[in-house]
Amino acid sequence: MELGLVTSNAGKVHELAAVLEPLGHEVTQRELGYPEVQAPTLEAVVEFGLEWLAQHHPDEALLIDDAGLFVDALGGFPGVYSRHAWDTIGPAGVLALLGNGEERSAEFRCVLGLLLPDGVHQLFHGSCRGSITRVPRGDGGFGYDPIFIPKGDERTFAELPLAEKNGVSHRGRALAELVEYLGTSG
Numbered sequence: 001m002e003l004g005l006v007t008s009n010a011g012k013v014h015e016l017a018a019v020l021e022p023l024g025h026e027v028t029q030r031e032l033g034y035p036e037v038q039a040p041t042l043e044a045v046v047e048f049g050l051e052w053l054a055q056h057h058p059d060e061a062l063l064i065d066d067a068g069l070f071v072d073a074l075g076g077f078p079g080v081y082s083r084h085a086w087d088t089i090g091p092a093g094v095l096a097l098l099g100n101g102e103e104r105s106a107e108f109r110c111v112l113g114l115l116l117p118d119g120v121h122q123l124f125h126g127s128c129r130g131s132i133t134r135v136p137r138g139d140g141g142f143g144y145d146p147i148f149i150p151k152g153d154e155r156t157f158a159e160l161p162l163a164e165k166n167g168v169s170h171r172g173r174a175l176a177e178l179v180e181y182l183g184t185s186g
């Protein structure tokens with residue numbers, strides 16, 4: 001199936017394509033400029049986006065990916081504000097907020113939204129526990145990858161090859177749910 005990923009972020013396209021293309025699904029980046037509402041949950045952002053896409057692009061198979069980094073010691077910040085935090089304080093600002101604090105646990109979350117031409121909407125979820133580094137490390141991946149170490153590893157996401165990040169990441173887990181759904185929905 002041809003799936004249009006509605007995003008401005010090419011890193012997401014690479015991660016989805018690495019999983020979906022070997023299974024015969026073509027992933028293309030679509031910059032359709034859907035309104036990304038500020039909402040208290042990733043789910044609400046994705047639901048709103050899917051409804052907008054269903055009205056404006058009803059004949060296409062489209063995906064939305066909304067993700068965030070939830071830092072425990074910061075009460076879940078930047079969370080749903082991760083993009084805004086990226087554009088303003090950046091990863092260095094998140095590290096500065098944590099200072100030398102010992103409590104550095106965090107979670108990445110991803111919600112994928114699928115819209116099919118028959119109007120079906122479906123959400124898929126994934127999360128990944130881990131911790132925040134004291135300094136950024138690695139130059140792979142994108143976004144906050146250099147400051148996040150997934151649980152059970154010592155490398156940051158930015159130090160993992162793409163397939164390894166997908167194997168444990170929030171997005172990889174949401175993708176596994178999507179793959180199962182696509183397999184069973186024919």
Ligand code: ITT
Pocket residue numbers: 006007008009012036065066067068069082083086141142143144145157169171
């Ligand atoms: P679109 O909304 O256009 O898809 P975006 O980059 O704004 O692109 P998000 O709102 O989902 O995407 O992401 C919020 C922030 O979190 C943003 O700065 C991303 O770079 C970052 N982010 C998302 N997924 C990530 C991942 O897997 N690793 C590291 N950072 C990630």
